[in-house]
Amino acid sequence: MMSGKEKRLAFQRVRKSALHCCVPLLCTNKSRYNREIRFHSFPIDAEVKAQWLIKVCRDNFSPTTNTRVCSRHFRPGDLLVTAGGLNREKKGATPVLFAWNNYELPRRNVWERRPRAESPTPDLTAEYEVEGSDEDIRFYTRFATYKHFLAFWKLVEPAANTKMVRITNAKASSASSSDSSQPSTTKLPPIDELLLFLMHLSVGLHLRDLAERFGIHLTTVSRNISTWTHFLYQLLGSKRLWIPREVVKAHLPPEFSAFPDTQVVLDCTEVFCQTPSSLLLQSEVFSTYKSHATFKAMIGMAPLHLCLACMQDL
Structure with a gap:
């Protein structure tokens, strides 16, 4: 008969170490931090x-x-x-x-940076063009297509160039959002910063992974995410984002014919977040459903947008 000690050893979980590349000098790739590399x-x-x-x-x-x-x-x-x-x-x-x-290791982005042409097309508004398939765009940003992503960038670009307060230290983070006289130096073009922020938000990529993909320091990644979080909250928090009632009714999909008064479809979601050090905050953000600290949110979608999203997932 197996002893108690042997039973504990038999059911003990064995954790394998991460794989790493044996090539010397500049290659420090590990499977623990990058799942795209084989x-x-x-x-x-x-x-x-x-x-x-x-x-x-x-x-x-x-x-x-x-x-x-x-x-x-x-x-x-x-x-x-x-x-x-x-x-x-x-x-x-x-x-x-x-x-x-003299081979420079690629950053394995799904988008490539390209200098703006001397005679830019009307669709190009940034110093760098962000390109990728619509499938990649949906996965990394949650925008339906590349055109949707670029349209959103056109809306926020003027404010990003004039009203954004960059989080660089405690003093800068407490500065007024109306103070746009501070000099601003960035490691990435603003459109790439937005892409980095969306990739972190949508896919949950680790900061170290993002630092490698975009070729910037880990601290810069953290500050970019904090900057865009505050900026978009201030910019979009006061905007009326809902569609007028008559427009929703005019574009009601046939799937809702039995419910002609439907204006919004509600659902709840959770986004994983870092566990706070404060026990009080831990109790407020901990999710028993996810067994992790999460931010909870209620999301509303118009019936037409919901059907389009379902069709894209098929």
């Missing part, structure tokens, strides 16, 4: 394995079964996904992209 084991084939060891350039180095090289050191064409969903390199492929051969 980590590849050294090949079994002795000849290909020897080529990997030459490419990696580490003296007196003997790889083990846990040694990995991250996917950023492979050409995109050398990587593939199997029918079972596993990430593999092509047969005979070797890592070739390193800091010492």
